[in-house]
Amino acid sequence: MENTDLIILWGSNAREAHPVMFHHMMKSIRQRGAQLVVVDPRRISGIEFASLHLPVHVGGDVALANAVGHVILEEGLENREFIARATEGFEAYREAVEKYRPEDVEHMTGVPAGKVRQLARMYAQADRAILCWTLGITEHHNAVQNVHALINLALLTGKVGRYGSGLAPLRGQNNVQGGGDMGALPNRLPGFQDLTDPAARKRCEDAWGLPVPEKVGKHQTAMFKAMADGEIRALYIIGENPVQSEANLHHVRGLFEGLDFLLVQDIFLTPTGEMADVVLPASASFAEAEGTVTNSERRVQRLRPALKPPGEARDDLWIVEELAIRMGVPGWTHRSAEEAWDELRRVSPIHAGMSYRRLEELGGLQWPCPSEDHPGSPFLHARLWENPISGKRAPFVTAEHEPTAEQVDAEYPFMLTTGRRLADYNTGVQSRHYAAPHGHREVLEMCEEDMDRLGFQEGELCRVSSRRGKVEVQVSRSRKVRPGLLFMSLNHPDEVPTNLLTLDATDPVAGTAEFKATAVRVERVATQGADSHPVEEAAQQNA
């Protein structure tokens, strides 16, 4: 990130959500003269350092990426040598983006065509460029299509597989990468190995002395459906608070109430824990437990215990092992975190070279790191620059624009998008305890024009309603949102459960819900016994 010429933040509020990553970006910008481009419906923090802002419509990302691809091809800026040597599916892609001339798709993208053309030229002509995205891309019902649309741009211009040039999804949690790497995905084994790969299954079976099921499991969205269908009757949840963090909470709560048995393991008695039949108190991993986590750059780093956990709280590893032992699973004993890690190294080729000793000495290692003399891998896909390339070609996967699952209309005239704010984090379980100087509170961000039009005062309590629920929240003037667009975080669900509003339209592959796009209406909250009424009416009465 410090050695690139162009950084694109696409649906990524990095300065607030990944502040220290933004430090690295600023080094490229200040020391190398790199350019920053922001693609975001909001005027996010840090935009003052950007040379270009593309205010994309919520859900206009595929259309916009395809329009960028269209311009690159129209102006002959594609990397033909790279496309021919390292990719496949290019002709279908060319055909697909043909109809996304930026001037023709402005109604989908919301971005003036001139800016689209400017970005296309900047990206194609940069020596090195890093395209970063976060949940603005992935919290959509067509998340996987959004990601493919961005990958296509990197393949089109050869902006992948070189130092300082690549694709960087910025991870939102300290071990979201590591969780997937360890096989906490329905179709993966430890080491991000494909569950359907017999060789990978055999490696694990040999190490574990147990057969590994061949059948791909369910991701969370599919599990919710199975709960609704009565197929799943019991849940074991570790370190997650879904009755506040999921979309369409009224529905989620109903699913949880219908379970026969719920086991929750967490550091606090969360609202999810309050619904549980059994709660197992866990230690806080970063300060009370031994282990590893993996960051956004695939760097495995150590966690070390500094404090004694309170009360009966135990290490997550100990709890899982103890459950297995008490359930009579043969061969299970209590082991150290390092012993568990060394077992992982035996089954996962990409982690094989990462001993605790090396992680300690080198300040972490980036996978793949196949042997103890391997320095780790700062970037991936260098093989695409070999001539001829080794292994498979990188495929273009064409994506087509789809509108957001919910659209604004007369009844729900505002588009609400959600995200994180700097001082807070997810459902606030960790972050609400420290004395943030501006407090921990939720507001509805609305632009000045809409506030004036609707006659709202700063800090006035309003009611936000979607087709699924309603919340009351103070409205606040914001220069980050434009007319018709509102913003709230999910960080204060005890006071303002934003996810009562959000829609559980999910991506068919990834299962992610479209947290970024909810049609809502905003009403003045009745005072002194008067009924509430839509502010449009109120504004008219005031006029």
Added chain:
Amino acid sequence: MADTFQVLIDGHEAIAHEGETILDVLRRAQVETPTLCTHEHLTPAKACRACVVELKGSRALVASCERKAEPGMEVRTDSERVQNARRGVFELLLSQNDVSTAPALAAQAESVGADPGRYRGQRYEKGFFDDNQLYVRDYDKCILCYRCVEACGPDVQNTFALTVSGRGFDAGIAAGFGESLPDSACVFCGNCVAVCPTGALMDRREHSLRAEGRWDEERYDVVQTTCSYCGVGCQLELHVDRASNEIVKVTSPMDHSVTHGFLCVKGRYGYSFVEAGGD
């Protein structure tokens, strides 16, 4: 252009690398050199003049933190002129500043033979600012090294909440136009606190423990771990009082490639959930 070349330090030959400062060469040659404003990750402000050296051919003493080494340079650090200048820097600081939380400064003053009582002039009374729950500012301890301004500004954080206001003896660090921190652009990353060499900027918890006479670095263990929040993977140094089983301070290692010692508000201050009761 040669990658490495020779320079003379106090009459001895030393190797310098292209792009290095004189201070870099001095440090590698293990020539003890006092420094206050320079910091490994910040642009030198050249403000403190503690690291001055005599350079043959240069009329004035030069700040070694800033001047790049050149082939054939002849540098003296052991001359009376250099020693006098350095001693003067520390004597003037000692005459105006409260250095009670700056043991490194006091030790350097002693090593150059500074006489704390040499100058008797006006002392700093720039005020103690206690306007938020995360860190306090005691500007009687500020030596105007500009590190906080650099860290808040273009070198790290790019927030530009802190600036220098006033001139001469009245110069001081201010948030915005003399605003309180919560009213300023400050995002409370505490990166200014991390680089402050004198304790003028201090985390609230350390300040409170010191005020109660309970701050005791000898008792604290420092445990390096990974932050529990976003996916950047910042390394935290948890300063822990084992006896009371509590975190007293969070810093980050200056030599780690992920953070270079710099954090955000949640990483540095958002740890208190581990001490929270079940609520």
